Amino acid sequence: MDLEYGPEYQEFTKEVQSFCKKYEGLSFTDGSNNPLGSSGGSGGPKMSRSEWQKTLIENGYFARSVPKEYGGYGGEADILKSRIIAAEFSKSNTPGPMGGQGIDMLVPTLLEMGTKEQKEAYIKPTLHGEMIWCQGYSEPNAGSDLASLQTKGELVGDEWVINGQKIWTSTAQYSQMCFCLVRTEPDAPKHAGISYLLIPMDTPGIEIRPLVDMTLKAGFNEVFFTDVKIPASNIVGKRGEGWAVANATLGHERGSLAPPDATMNRVNMLMHLMKEETLDGKPLIEHPIYRDRLMQIQGKVLAQQSHALRLLSAKLNPGADVKIGKMIQKLTGTELRHELEGLAIDVMGEIGTLYENSPHLKNDGTWQFIYMYFLGLIIGGGTSQIQKNIIAERGLGMPKEPKVEGA
Amino acid sequence: MYFGLSEEQSFFQDNVRKYLEEYATIDNIKHIANGDEKNLSAEIHQGLLNLGINALLIPEEFGGLGLDLLFAAVVSEALGGGVGPIPFIAPYVMAPTAIKHAGSKTQQENYLSKIATNEYRFGVGFTEFIGKRNDAGITFSDHSLNGRAMFVLDANDATHLLLADEKGQIFVVDAKSSNIEIVKLTTVDKTRQYSEVICKNLEAELLENSSDSINPINQAIDAGRIMLAADSLGASQTMIDKAVDYAKERKQFGRAIGSFQAVKHMCAEMAADLEPCYALVWHAAHCHDHSPAEARLMACHAKAHVSEMAKGIAKKATEVHGGMGFTDLLGLHYWFKRIGLNRQILGSPELVREEAYKTQV
Ligand SMILES: Cc1cc2nc3c(=O)[nH]c(=O)nc-3n(C[C@H](O)[C@H](O)[C@H](O)COP(=O)(O)OP(=O)(O)OC[C@H]3O[C@@H](n4cnc5c(N)ncnc54)[C@H](O)[C@@H]3O)c2cc1C
Numbered sequence: 001m002d003l004e005y006g007p008e009y010q011e012f013t014k015e016v017q018s019f020c021k022k023y024e025g026l027s028f029t030d031g032s033n034n035p036l037g038s039s040g041g042s043g044g045p046k047m048s049r050s051e052w053q054k055t056l057i058e059n060g061y062f063a064r065s066v067p068k069e070y071g072g073y074g075g076e077a078d079i080l081k082s083r084i085i086a087a088e089f090s091k092s093n094t095p096g097p098m099g100g101q102g103i104d105m106l107v108p109t110l111l112e113m114g115t116k117e118q119k120e121a122y123i124k125p126t127l128h129g130e131m132i133w134c135q136g137y138s139e140p141n142a143g144s145d146l147a148s149l150q151t152k153g154e155l156v157g158d159e160w161v162i163n164g165q166k167i168w169t170s171t172a173q174y175s176q177m178c179f180c181l182v183r184t185e186p187d188a189p190k191h192a193g194i195s196y197l198l199i200p201m202d203t204p205g206i207e208i209r210p211l212v213d214m215t216l217k218a219g220f221n222e223v224f225f226t227d228v229k230i231p232a233s234n235i236v237g238k239r240g241e242g243w244a245v246a247n248a249t250l251g252h253e254r255g256s257l258a259p260p261d262a263t264m265n266r267v268n269m270l271m272h273l274m275k276e277e278t279l280d281g282k283p284l285i286e287h288p289i290y291r292d293r294l295m296q297i298q299g300k301v302l303a304q305q306s307h308a309l310r311l312l313s314a315k316l317n318p319g320a321d322v323k324i325g326k327m328i329q330k331l332t333g334t335e336l337r338h339e340l341e342g343l344a345i346d347v348m349g350e351i352g353t354l355y356e357n358s359p360h361l362k363n364d365g366t367w368q369f370i371y372m373y374f375l376g377l378i379i380g381g382g383t384s385q386i387q388k389n390i391i392a393e394r395g396l397g398m399p400k401e402p403k404v405e406g407a
Numbered sequence: 408m409y410f411g412l413s414e415e416q417s418f419f420q421d422n423v424r425k426y427l428e429e430y431a432t433i434d435n436i437k438h439i440a441n442g443d444e445k446n447l448s449a450e451i452h453q454g455l456l457n458l459g460i461n462a463l464l465i466p467e468e469f470g471g472l473g474l475d476l477l478f479a480a481v482v483s484e485a486l487g488g489g490v491g492p493i494p495f496i497a498p499y500v501m502a503p504t505a506i507k508h509a510g511s512k513t514q515q516e517n518y519l520s521k522i523a524t525n526e527y528r529f530g531v532g533f534t535e536f537i538g539k540r541n542d543a544g545i546t547f548s549d550h551s552l553n554g555r556a557m558f559v560l561d562a563n564d565a566t567h568l569l570l571a572d573e574k575g576q577i578f579v580v581d582a583k584s585s586n587i588e589i590v591k592l593t594t595v596d597k598t599r600q601y602s603e604v605i606c607k608n609l610e611a612e613l614l615e616n617s618s619d620s621i622n623p624i625n626q627a628i629d630a631g632r633i634m635l636a637a638d639s640l641g642a643s644q645t646m647i648d649k650a651v652d653y654a655k656e657r658k659q660f661g662r663a664i665g666s667f668q669a670v671k672h673m674c675a676e677m678a679a680d681l682e683p684c685y686a687l688v689w690h691a692a693h694c695h696d697h698s699p700a701e702a703r704l705m706a707c708h709a710k711a712h713v714s715e716m717a718k719g720i721a722k723k724a725t726e727v728h729g730g731m732g733f734t735d736l737l738g739l740h741y742w743f744k745r746i747g748l749n750r751q752i753l754g755s756p757e758l759v760r761e762e763a764y765k766t767q768v
């Protein structure tokens with residue numbers, strides 16, 4: 001066990017800290033209309049989101065190991081430096097980079113499996129926040145059973161012609177592009193008939209209908225495709241290999257949904273709130289039942305933080321057995337965050353139910369919002385039940401469900 | 408940066424594990440639990456002494472191995488995994504830790520070197536410092552102790568005991584004195600020993616540095632709590648392994664019960680609950696030696712959190728075995744009960760979480 005990063009990294013930590021200090025309270029000139037990043041702070045410098053993305057990249061605090069030719073910083077992949085950057089930004093009052101499905105899922109996928117032309121065309125504008133992507137996987141009849149998707153793609157001349165419907169497509173209404181799973185080989189077995197296509201969202205024949213979710217925001221959409229024509233070259237991997245390409249991106253998504261450091265920040269915020277808010281004249285923290293529930297959750301989050309260190313170490317020192325350790329992340333991370341946000345609502349009681357712009361709202365209503373938002377993340381990206389199937393079957397080697405005829 | 412066990416730690420752990428697999432078989436555990444093979448426990452104990460479990464934490468200057476608490480934690484995990492029917496936490500972890508922190512140089516020399524040579528074996532009774540039940544409690548005056556300590560760990564075969572008063576002062580007493588009465592307590596966990604100790608004008612030696620600071624006793628309690636967490640971690644892993652194996656073999660309705668999603672999800676939940684506990688226990692053990700600012704918080708949370716996860720695992724793993732899980736024949740209950748004791752000893756989760764909170768105000 002050696003938790004020291006070494007002198008080089010201490011130096012690096014200081015660099016990141018002074019960078020964060022310099023841009024403390026940064027706010028965005030293009031407001032909070034971009035759904036993929038924090039809304040910024042106040043009292044600091046002002047710039048557009050895209051300028052901020054570029055500043056972060058120039059300094060190596062974002063897209064660190066993405067090659068320069070594709071718009072990245074072009075540094076060596078350094079897991080510890082990435083962790084230091086994330087940790088220091090999350091401690092500071094300086095907004096981090098934008099996230100979203102383009103940056104978190106598509107870019108790593110293209111780097112791994114895209115053609116040179118695709119990398120050149122898409123990675124840079126995506127990193128700069130100028131090209132937003134949505135993920136067109138789920139369909140009305142293909143959710144957990146994603147491989148049963150039916151949206152059809154036919155190669156006619158040098159174009160794909162796409163017909164069908166996607167649903168639950170997050171951020172489609174803001175997106176320039178969609179990475180989409182489409183059935184291109186109708187006669188092949190279920191998993192072998194799918195291709196991974198890149199579809200410009202302004203192509204004629206695409207109709208987007210926003211769907212309001214329980215938080216009362218239009219977090220996702222229905223997307224209809226009618227004779228949508230895109231170039232034949234807009235495919236990642238080969239025809240019929242889309243399932244493997246998609247699985248690579250699912251892996252990227254599952255790891256990034258609920259990082260324990262962010263959850264610990266919320267635990268600390270809740271502790272602060274419980275010292276400020278009173279019930280019957282006493283701070284909430286002095287009510288033993290609420291205090292114990294907070295401590296219970298703090299213990300769980302500490303366990304996940306330690307676990308994240310173990311996984312980090314396994315990346316640095318290949319060979320450690322963390323197979324199950326990785327599989328549990330999506331399940332345990334999203335469930336715990338939901339539980340924590342729910343605890344904040346419980347300790348506030350009636351006040352915890354206030355929403356939108358109500359008087360007496362605490363912390364901008366984030367507890368109530370994130371409580372619901374994380375229920376969405378528990379369902380999206382592979383439900384908790386599907387995660388348990390994966391842990392049991394692939395992690396513990398338990399027997400598969402008997403096959404149903406025709407499924 | 409490396410977060411995990413060293414090769415030496417894994418190797419030592421494997422040795423303890425293999426030793427227990429060979430000698431602490433389920434039949435032997437049953438004999439020990441039923442009390443019909445008096446020497447068996449001592450023989451198993453001796454075998455592990457031969458590996459050096461008594462000397463792990465003793466500094467080299469006193470003839471020990473001078474290893475850190477993480478080393479002891481991996482041993483404790485292996486003992487939990489095999490329901491090792493031997494004393495470990497009190498004599499070889501809590502006592503050395505207490506004496507290291509509370510003893511004067513002379514006291515350290517007197518006692519630590521004899522733990523290393525196995526001449527002295529300590530039982531530990533600090534329960535009343537953590538949470539005093541009913542009329543228990545020890546008082547010190549005129550160089551002697553009076554009163555009663557409950558749930559003293561590993562007192563039966565001890566040469567000496569460490570007892571504490573409410574203020575956290577630690578005393579060494581002779582376990583064979585005529586002024587001491589050691590009453591065996593029968594708990595559900597028959598793999599380890601718990602006693603009540605009654606002192607009447609019992610001559611006692613105060614460990615000098617515990618007279619004006621509760622740090623030494625807290626250090627010992629933290630170390631003990633991390634060991635209990637590690638023991639429950641090992642015990643839980645064994646229960647999961649047994650449940651998964653059973654679910655793959657056992658058939659009902661024409662298929663392995665492990666193919667029913669109700670069973671599968673119980674197993675997945677157990678694995679998801681336990682997996683982060685490894686990192687928490689290792690991290691807590693590491694902080695105990697290398698990061699004093701976080702040490703207490705980590706030890707408390709390790710004890711409380713692993714206890715909670717282990718309780719759920721003990722229940723679910725038993726359920727996966729159906730009626731067999733409930734039997735004495737299968738012996739799964741030894742792990743269930745060991746987890747049950749670990750949860751209450753040195754502070755139940757609620758008490759320990761309250762202490763975790765107090766480190767943050
Ligand atoms: C907030 C949010 C954002 C999303 N964003 C996107 C997006 O951007 N792009 C995209 O393509 N999709 C997105 N999704 C869709 C998401 O991937 C699906 O909702 C999810 O995979 C579940 O599919 P479903 O909704 O069809 O539910 P179903 O698959 O119908 O599941 C219903 C219930 O049945 C259970 N169930 C189903 N199969 C099994 C099984 N084999 N074993 C046990 N239980 C089972 C499920 O666990 C669930 O409880 C999003 C969803 C949410 C909630």
Ligand SMILES: Cc1cc2nc3c(=O)[nH]c(=O)nc-3n(C[C@H](O)[C@H](O)[C@H](O)COP(=O)(O)OP(=O)(O)OC[C@H]3O[C@@H](n4cnc5c(N)ncnc54)[C@H](O)[C@@H]3O)c2cc1C
Nearest residue numbers: 657658659660664667668669670726727728729730731733
């Ligand atoms: C205290 C006690 C008293 C008893 N007394 C009597 C008695 O007086 N007379 C008598 O005849 N019997 C008695 N029994 C037996 C009892 O009815 C069985 O133990 C029980 O029906 C479970 O069967 P099993 O033990 O074979 O477990 P199994 O059927 O092998 O079950 C093992 C596990 O698999 C799960 N499982 C099995 N099938 C499915 C499925 N289709 N879907 C989901 N999960 C499944 C079970 O829930 C369990 O978790 C007693 C049992 C106990 C524990």
